[in-house]
Amino acid sequence: MRKNTKQLLLSFIFFPFLAASLDLITTTQFLTKDQVLVSTTGEFELGFFSPGRSNNWYIGICYRNIEVKTFVWVGNRDAPLRNSSGVLKISADNGDLVLVDDSGSLVWSANYSSGGNTVAELLDSGNLVLRLENDADPDNYLWQGFDHPTDTLLPGMKLGWDSKTGLNRYINSWKSEDDPSVGDYSFKLDIYGFPEVYLTHKQVIDYRSGPWNGIGFSGVPEMKPSTIVTFEFKMSPDEVYYSFQLNSKSVYSRLTVSYFGALQRFTWIPTSKIWNLFWKAPKDQCDDYKECGVYGICDPNMSPICKCMKGFVPKNLQAWNLRDGSDGCARLHDLDCKNDGFLTLNNMKLPDSATTFVDPAMNLDQCQQLCRSNCSCQAYSNSNITNGGSGCAIWASALYDMRQYTVAEGGQSFYARVAASDLEPVVLEHGNSSGKKRTLEIAGIAGGIGVLLVSLAIFFLLKKGISKTPKGNIFEHRVPRSQDFLMSSPATPSRKDYSKETAAEELELPLFDFDTIVAATKNFSQANKLGQGGFGSVYRGMLVEGQDIAVKRLSKSSGQGIEEFKNEVRLIARLQHRNLVRLLGCCIEMEEKMLVYEYMENKSLDSILFKKNKSALLDWPRRFNIICGVARGLLYLHQDSRFRIIHRDLKASNILLDKDMNPKISDFGMARIFGGDQTEANTRKVVGTYGYMAPEYAMDGLFSVKSDVFSFGVLVLEIVSGKKNRGFYQTNNHLNLLAYAWGLYREGRALELKDSDSGKSYSASEVMRCIQVGLLCVQEHAEDRPNMSTVVLMLSSETASMPQPKNPGFCLGRRPLETDSSSSKPDESCTVNQVTVTMVDGR
Numbered sequence: 023m024r025k026n027t028k029q030l031l032l033s034f035i036f037f038p039f040l041a042a043s044l045d046l047i048t049t050t051q052f053l054t055k056d057q058v059l060v061s062t063t064g065e066f067e068l069g070f071f072s073p074g075r076s077n078n079w080y081i082g083i084c085y086r087n088i089e090v091k092t093f094v095w096v097g098n099r100d101a102p103l104r105n106s107s108g109v110l111k112i113s114a115d116n117g118d119l120v121l122v123d124d125s126g127s128l129v130w131s132a133n134y135s136s137g138g139n140t141v142a143e144l145l146d147s148g149n150l151v152l153r154l155e156n157d158a159d160p161d162n163y164l165w166q167g168f169d170h171p172t173d174t175l176l177p178g179m180k181l182g183w184d185s186k187t188g189l190n191r192y193i194n195s196w197k198s199e200d201d202p203s204v205g206d207y208s209f210k211l212d213i214y215g216f217p218e219v220y221l222t223h224k225q226v227i228d229y230r231s232g233p234w235n236g237i238g239f240s241g242v243p244e245m246k247p248s249t250i251v252t253f254e255f256k257m258s259p260d261e262v263y264y265s266f267q268l269n270s271k272s273v274y275s276r277l278t279v280s281y282f283g284a285l286q287r288f289t290w291i292p293t294s295k296i297w298n299l300f301w302k303a304p305k306d307q308c309d310d311y312k313e314c315g316v317y318g319i320c321d322p323n324m325s326p327i328c329k330c331m332k333g334f335v336p337k338n339l340q341a342w343n344l345r346d347g348s349d350g351c352a353r354l355h356d357l358d359c360k361n362d363g364f365l366t367l368n369n370m371k372l373p374d375s376a377t378t379f380v381d382p383a384m385n386l387d388q389c390q391q392l393c394r395s396n397c398s399c400q401a402y403s404n405s406n407i408t409n410g411g412s413g414c415a416i417w418a419s420a421l422y423d424m425r426q427y428t429v430a431e432g433g434q435s436f437y438a439r440v441a442a443s444d445l446e447p448v449v450l451e452h453g454n455s456s457g458k459k460r461t462l463e464i465a466g467i468a469g470g471i472g473v474l475l476v477s478l479a480i481f482f483l484l485k486k487g488i489s490k491t492p493k494g495n496i497f498e499h500r501v502p503r504s505q506d507f508l509m510s511s512p513a514t515p516s517r518k519d520y521s522k523e524t525a526a527e528e529l530e531l532p533l534f535d536f537d538t539i540v541a542a543t544k545n546f547s548q549a550n551k552l553g554q555g556g557f558g559s560v561y562r563g564m565l566v567e568g569q570d571i572a573v574k575r576l577s578k579s580s581g582q583g584i585e586e587f588k589n590e591v592r593l594i595a596r597l598q599h600r601n602l603v604r605l606l607g608c609c610i611e612m613e614e615k616m617l618v619y620e621y622m623e624n625k626s627l628d629s630i631l632f633k634k635n636k637s638a639l640l641d642w643p644r645r646f647n648i649i650c651g652v653a654r655g656l657l658y659l660h661q662d663s664r665f666r667i668i669h670r671d672l673k674a675s676n677i678l679l680d681k682d683m684n685p686k687i688s689d690f691g692m693a694r695i696f697g698g699d700q701t702e703a704n705t706r707k708v709v710g711t712y713g714y715m716a717p718e719y720a721m722d723g724l725f726s727v728k729s730d731v732f733s734f735g736v737l738v739l740e741i742v743s744g745k746k747n748r749g750f751y752q753t754n755n756h757l758n759l760l761a762y763a764w765g766l767y768r769e770g771r772a773l774e775l776k777d778s779d780s781g782k783s784y785s786a787s788e789v790m791r792c793i794q795v796g797l798l799c800v801q802e803h804a805e806d807r808p809n810m811s812t813v814v815l816m817l818s819s820e821t822a823s824m825p826q827p828k829n830p831g832f833c834l835g836r837r838p839l840e841t842d843s844s845s846s847k848p849d850e851s852c853t854v855n856q857v858t859v860t861m862v863d864g865r
């Protein structure tokens with residue numbers, strides 16, 4: 023690049039090599055192509071030039087002592103001369119500095135028109151000025167080139183705003199390497215909020231510097247005072263600007279915005295005879311504006327580079343997994359305004375601060391109080407980090423464009439508001455966690471447990487004389503990190519939370535090491551094996567302290583299921599409900615990927631429900647309890663917080679039963695997070711299990727909460743009848759379970775569906791209610807199916823009014839003898855199953 027620039031600049035046609043030099047332009051002393059205007063001590067010169075292959079001519083300023091002709095300012099950039107025969111002079115009429123062609127027509131002017139005996143002079147700074155010839159004050163400029171920068175910021179030049187002239191000076195790229203006219207890129211100070219400088223491409227932001235923090239721009243931590251350059255940022259009612267000064271006479275430095283959109287600082291050291299690229303931006307992907315979207319943090323040292331702030335999850339998981347973080351992150355828990363906590367983020371580039379409020383007089387404590395007192399405050403920080411920090415900056419809108427720096431790089435701390443529950447140390451059982459008091463209580467208890475566990479861990483380690491890495495010890499991973507207890511105390515290192523490679527640690531999920539799991543499962547012995555699926559195997563295990571666990575070990579051979587694995591970890595680690603199976607931790611070591619769950623004594627529902635000698639264990643009250651529990655678990659998935667989680671593979675084998683036969687939904691490998699407003703989505707890869715899939719999902723790949731509702735309905739009918747929908751075969755008629763139940767219901771014999779194994783003590787109305795709910799859930803048209811909150815209501819209330827179900831989807835086999843009068847499509851009251859080809863079979 024540098025070589026190219028050098029060659030390019032050498033190719034400029036620049037006449038006045040042997041030209042006569044002027045020191046002033048006046049009404050009588052003109053500048054023509056054979057002359058140059060030279061600055062006081064000869065640093066710069068102004069003359070006519072024609073860049074590269076261009077046929078156009080311009081007046082421009084370049085360094086006089088640098089062989090590589092480098093133009094730092096161009097006058098008539100948008101009004102070129104067609105040939106070299108122009109004249110730059112002072113107009114006798116109004117004292118303006120004007121450029122005319124050889125026919126005498128005006129090509130460009132400085133737009134000064136107040137008359138007087140003016141002269142134009144080139145200062146040693148590279149500033150072309152217009153002043154009165156005999157002004158007592160030589161610094162009283164009527165016009166100056168520094169107020170109209172081209173693509174280069176020179177030492178002493180101000181990038182920014184001046185209230186007296188109303189000008190906001192900025193630099194703007196050339197159009198191409200040999201066309202100095204106004205190009206697409208500019209670097210301009212935004213004086214609003216907490217001022218910072220934006221690099222834009224056709225008015226769209228490409229990169230921002232971050233606000234000035236007293237030392238440098240927040241997004242340019244490498245910007246530190248050096249022996250070569252001193253940076254300055256001034257903020258007063260009269261002006262807001264950025265500028266720099268050189269500390270050495272023998273060095274040159276300039277900041278330019280190139281025609282291809284790079285912001286570059288070059289320095290010239292006489293001995294090297296070349297412009298050295300000293301700094302540039304954007305330097306990597308993380309410098310790209312809003313790379314990780316709202317509440318996303320970009321860290322170029324991680325893969326993927328985007329992560330969500332703690333307490334946030336990706337809005338669009340699918341895109342996020344495809345390394346497109348631009349949709350950003352959403353809060354896991356809404357702010358409650360009064361009892362929120364603050365998350366400390368260190369070594370950061372401050373978020374976009376165009377709307378940030380700044381009070382330089384406040385200290386950090388006052389700043390936090392101010393933030394706490396206003397619900398719209400999202401974050402705060404010191405506005406000036408020199409001398410230990412001072413001033414207050416408050417972000418009252420969503421946080422964008424944050425970047426993580428390393429400790430060595432620098433960056434600064436800021437404090438982001440998050441729901442108190444998101445600062446909790448360990449994910450505790452979902453429940454009533456409203457109120458800070460309670461949160462603190464939990465934190466206190468957990469802290470106590472943590473201390474206990476640490477002691478135990480130390481005891482064990484000492485006793486066993488092992489000097490293993492603490493990572494390997496199960497106890498260690500139960501210990502909450504101390505900073506998590508701190509609701510608002512600043513200056514705690516949170517870098518750790520964000521620097522780890524694995525999703526698991528990012529989620530603060532306990533990490534088990536491989537040896538622990540090997541020991542717990544007796545080296546994955548056959549005797550400990552609970553089951554086998556397409557994903558791998560499930561083993562029972564027991565931890566040293568006696569806790570039973572179930573370990574899902576992904577098969578490493580295929581590589582298949584890894585995405586599902588990550589998906590499940592991300593999802594379930596954040597979900598806590600008594601009807602969802604609890605993830606205790608995970609293990610990611612080399613090729614091994616495992617999930618560790620609480621062990622469910624009674625295994626999966628299908629292992630009891632469909633087994634002749636066992637199904638009697640499930641009497642009607644237990645069955646009803648299972649139906650209601652699954653409904654509540656599903657409701658939680660569908661409607662908790664801002665997310666809709668679609669399970670997509672609800673079935674009897676994914677319902678686990680604890681020792682009291684309480685149901686817990688498991689297996690989130692295929693679940694999808696939906697945005698709050700999103701109700702359905704399309705997938706090309708239909709996953710799920712035959713017999714439980716809704717018609718619109720199986721046939722069109724359209725999934726929504728209503729496709730889960732369909733699966734739930736199938737499950738309800740299976741639980742009531744004790745029969746599998748799939749493979750259901752009723753003598754004399756080839757119906758599936760849905761069609762069979764539908765037939766009985768319409769004939770008023772629904773109670774006959776009830777499994778005789780479920781005992782004689784039952785409430786007929788409860789059974790009837792379950793069958794009706796089941797049939798409502800499996801209706802062919804998704805819009806006819808109730809949502810889970812309605813289902814929960816219908817199940818729990820004797821009096822809730824229930825609509826009459828219409829025909830179910832997928833009634834394989836014969837057409838019914840009579841058609842439901844309410845059905846709009848009487849001839850299609852049963853949909854013929856045509857989906858076997860597109861289906862992925864169950865595992």
Ligand SMILES: *[C@@H]1O[C@H](CO)[C@@H](O)[C@H](O)[C@H]1NC(C)=O
Pocket residue numbers: 103104105107123124125
């Ligand atoms: C230079 O260009 C101007 C138009 O910009 C034209 O009027 C003039 O004749 C040209 N002079 C020469 C010497 O070609």
Ligand SMILES: *[C@@H]1O[C@H](CO)[C@@H](O)[C@H](O)[C@H]1NC(C)=O
Pocket residue numbers: 131132133
């Ligand atoms: C001078 O003023 C004219 C008309 O107001 C404007 O088009 C032109 O850009 C101005 N030139 C400069 C150098 O400011």
Ligand SMILES: *[C@@H]1O[C@H](CO)[C@@H](O)[C@H](O)[C@H]1NC(C)=O
Pocket residue numbers: 234235236255257382406407408409412
């Ligand atoms: C930052 O604080 C230092 C010392 O407290 C002060 O000298 C400097 O002017 C401040 N900078 C800004 C931009 O306010």
Ligand SMILES: *[C@@H]1O[C@H](CO)[C@@H](O)[C@H](O)[C@H]1NC(C)=O
Pocket residue numbers: 379396397398399418
């Ligand atoms: C909270 O902050 C917003 C944004 O700065 C402001 O518009 C609003 O007036 C503030 N509310 C209160 C009660 O101070």
Ligand SMILES: *[C@@H]1O[C@H](CO)[C@@H](O)[C@H](O)[C@H]1NC(C)=O
Pocket residue numbers: 454455456
């Ligand atoms: C949560 O606890 C508060 C008081 O501690 C109580 O008023 C409230 O009803 C509880 N909410 C739930 C859902 O249990």
